[in-house]
Amino acid sequence: MFGKELIRGIYTENPVFRLLFGLCPALAVTTAADTGLGMGLATTTVLLGSNLVVSLLKNVIPPAVRIPSFIVIIATFVTLVGMTMEAFFYPMFEALGIFIPLIVVNCLILGRAEAFASKNTLGRSLVDAIVMGIGFTISLGLLGAVREILGSGSILGFQLVPGTVDMALVFALPPGAFISLGLMLAALNYIAIRRKEA
Amino acid sequence: MKAALRMIFVLGLIAAVAGGALAGVNAWTAPIIEENTATRLQETLASVLDADEFELQEDTEQTLWHGYRNGELMGYVVRLRVGSYSPAGIDTLVGLDTEGNVQGVFIFGHSETPGLGDKIEEKWFLEQFIGLGIGDDIARGVDVDGITGATVSANAVMTAVRNSVRFVGEYAGLIDEPGIINLADVPDGTYTGTARGFIDNIVVEVTIEDGKLVSVVVIEENETASYAGPVYDQLPQAMVDEQKIDVDIVSGSTGTSQGLINAVKDALAQFATGDIEIDQLAGGIYRGEALGYDGKIVVEAEIVDGQLVAVTVLEHNDTPGIGGVAFETMIERLLAAQTLDVDAVSGATHSSQGLLDALKDAFRGAPRIEISRMEDGTYFGEAESFGGLLKLKAVVADGQLVSVEVLDHSDTPSYANPAFEEMIEDLLAAQTLDVDLVSGATISSQGLLDALKAALGSAPRLDLSQVPDGTYTGRADSFGGELELEVTVADGVITDITVVSHSDTPDYANPAFEELAETVVDEQDIYVDAVSGATISSRGWLSALEEALRQAVTD
Structure with missing residues (x-):
């Protein structure tokens, strides 16, 4: 049951590569694998909190004010995560910068609250948050890893090729984010089409 | 519902x-x-000053930390925010050692244009401040380079470093506080003063009436209008209203505000109280008066190269037998001590004190230079002008100024050159330094005048262009005894200087002589600084050189 859900989060409904959710942080913070993973985990935490509260309150919140309610709930969790990160994970907080408060407007979170948590049981909502979060984290980590390897020749700060070798710096810069994401989307689409045909 | x-x-x-x-x-x-x-702040502070413990000081005008290592004071870190291109300004940390020398500069925060203004964070730019300190200009083109395309941002950082150095200098007592200017002591009149603002010099005219500041007018400036405007609107009015010079600066326009305040101080500096240091005085003849035992004493004093060379009592009414003798004794003591801090002659206290007061009065004013009383010779002088240092040569013969020649300057040629010509023509015609400045090139004209004052206030020097070709021998007393050297001049250029004999310690003296010879040949200037570590040998060598060349001219 959970395994099937996990595959849904990682592959069939992968937030970044299949649903194209949360592209803003996915492009901006994936200059290296660790910032990508950090962003993914921060988002997962917020997702878990918001899905939990939204699912619990789904029968209490009047439909007319559900969006403002969701936004207040999400914003609260984002701020809590931000404060905690500043206190305990400062280098990551510094590296992610403005993109931490911007988790509020990550459509993945509002999307899961609106489309899933507000219509499903607490248990299913939490599982959804976990698998979607894992999918998001893996996507960002992967994108970050590709860009870090191509752009800096290292992975998670560990130098793979000698520092004297010039790497394709463009991959560490904003254009590289678009190029990497585009190529990865193309590859996944290619695989999906081949599977459908087969 | x-x-x-x-x-x-x-x-x-x-x-x-x-x-x-x-x-x-x-x-x-x-x-x-x-x-x-x-x-993190401690870590950042440690990046600009080599210390491991920083203590924030309270009640200081600027945010200041003391930096310690093993309990020993290593220096200071100053945090300053200076106005710049972006309205928020630039937040800087400057680390200085206990001597006031810059150890590191860190840009704590800024909002300058990415790609242009943010180049101020580049290592090469910040590292060029290291080692600069009190006495350095810390100005673009003088001892630090600006950044093309980010002139304003780079200037702001220079202002920050300059102000940090000055602040620590005053805080740590490394530089004397500028004398206190008591407006009531300033005679009526209009005074002009200059000081560096944010971009360039600011020239002000300050008018005093009945011991009160009645107006401050900015007559020349080159600041950015949008920042400087409020400064010019507010500060002069505040000075007049509050009757003080140190008024609150306009935030966001620190550089211009400080420049304006310094210019006003410069205008009135001669009336500042505090000790008079004779070696700091410009050369020339000073006249002053004060009350003696019975009526007015008028004195004249002559300063040459920072030395008091003569004091003459022109007028007095004190008891001849007592006052007259007292004056002679006092003048002897003054010339020997080269300071005004000498004991009064017992039995003639009032006359002695009157003489000292008259001298103080004299030295607070500007010196007069009387060309008719100048010794014949060639005089060299330099002064700060519009674009930098201006160097000139003046020749006096038979009590007449016969020529003035600008040797080097960095002013805008199209303005400065005609102005220099006009000034020189006026000076030669008037035979006094009291000539009008050329309008449209006031600062350049003033620079020329200042350089001429400096030249005529120093002792005459040898003019190399007057030395015929040949090899000349000169002798002088040096550290260990007589030193003899030979100098060769060809086509008006010193080509070679060889020490023939000397009795100085070879380990110290020989390298110094080599260095001096190289400098003199390079710069074609025989008045160069002594080599540190071999000062007396250097002086001996330089005297012998001058003696050799002087003979060549008189022969």
Whole structure:
């Protein structure tokens, strides 16, 4: 049951590569694998909190004010995560910068609250948050890893090729984010089409 | 209605719970965040000053830390915010050692244009400040380079470093506080003063009437109008209203504000109280008066190259037998001591004190230079002008100024050159330094005048262009005894200087002689600085050189 859900989060409904959710942080913070993973985990935490509260309150919140309610709930969790990160994970907080408060407007979170948590049981909502979060984290980590390897020749700060070798710096810069994401989307689409045909 | 109330209630409740949760977590994390910030601040401070413990000082005008290592004071770190291209300005940290020399500069925060202004964070730019300190200009083109395309941002950092150095200099007592100017002591009149603003020099005219400051007018400046405007609107008025010079600066325009204040101080500097240091005085003839035992004493004193060379009592009414003798004794003491801090002659206290007061009065004023009393010779002098240092040569013969030649300057040629020509023509015609400045090139004209004053206030020097070709021998006393050298001049250029014999310690003297010879040949100037570590040998060598060349001219 959970395994099937996990595959849904990682592959069939992968937030970044299949649903194209949360592209803003996915492009901006994936200059290296660790910032990508950090962003993914921060988002997962917020997702878990918001899905939990939204699912619990789904029968209490009047439909007319559900969006403002969701936004207040999400914003609260984002701020809590931000404060905690500043206190305990400062280098990551510094590296992610403005993109931490911007988790509020990550459509993945509002999307899961609106489309899933507000219509499903607490248990299913939490599982959804976990698998979607894992999918998001893996996507960002992967994108970050590709860009870090191509752009800096290292992975998670560990130098793979000698520092004297010039790497394709463009991959560490904003254009590289678009190029990497585009190529990865193309590859996944290619695989999906081949599977459908087969 | 019920539905609406429900909406308000639910949303309100969610917001309240959210607020509570945030307040709770904030109370938990805030102290940790604060501690982290403090740790990071210490680390940042350590990047500009080699110390491991920093202590924030209280009640200082600027944010200042003392930096310690093993309990020993290593220096200071100053945090300053200076106005710049972006309205928020630039937040800087400057680390200085206990002598006031810059050890490191860190840009704490800025909002300059990315790609242009943010080049101020580049290592090469910040590292060029290291080692500069009190006495250095810390100005673009003088001892630091600017950044093309980011002139304003780079200037702001220079202002920050300059002000940090000055602040620490005053804070740590490394430089004397500028003398206190008591407006009531300033005679009526209009005074002109110049000081460096944010971009360039600011020239002001300050008018004093009945011991009161009645107006401050900016007559020349080159600042950015939008920043400087409020400074010119507010500061002069504030000075007149408050009857003081150190008024509050306009925030966001620190450089211009400080420049204006310094220019006003410069205008009135001659009336500042405090000790008079004879070696700091410009050369020339000073006249002053004061009350003696019985009426006025008028004195004249002559300063040459920072030395008091003559004091003459022109007028007095004191008892001849007592006052006259007292004056002679006092003048002897003054010439020997080269300071005004000499004992009064017992039995003639009033006359002695009167003479000292008259001298103080004299030295607070500007010196007069009487060309008719100048010794014949060639005089060299330099002064700060519009674009930098201006060097000139003046020749006096038979009590007449016969020529003035600008040797080197960095002013805008199209303005400065015609102005110099006009000034020189006026000076030669008037045979006094009291000539009008050329309008449109006031600062350049003033620079020329200042350089001429400096030249005529120093002792005459040898003019190399007067030396015929040949090899000349000169002798002088040096550290260990007589030193003899030979100098070769060809086509008006010194080509070679060889020491023939000397009795100085070879280990110290020989390298110094080599260095001096190289410098003199390079610069074609025989008045160069002594080599440190071999000062007396250097002086001996330089005297022998001058003697050799002087003979060549008179022969």
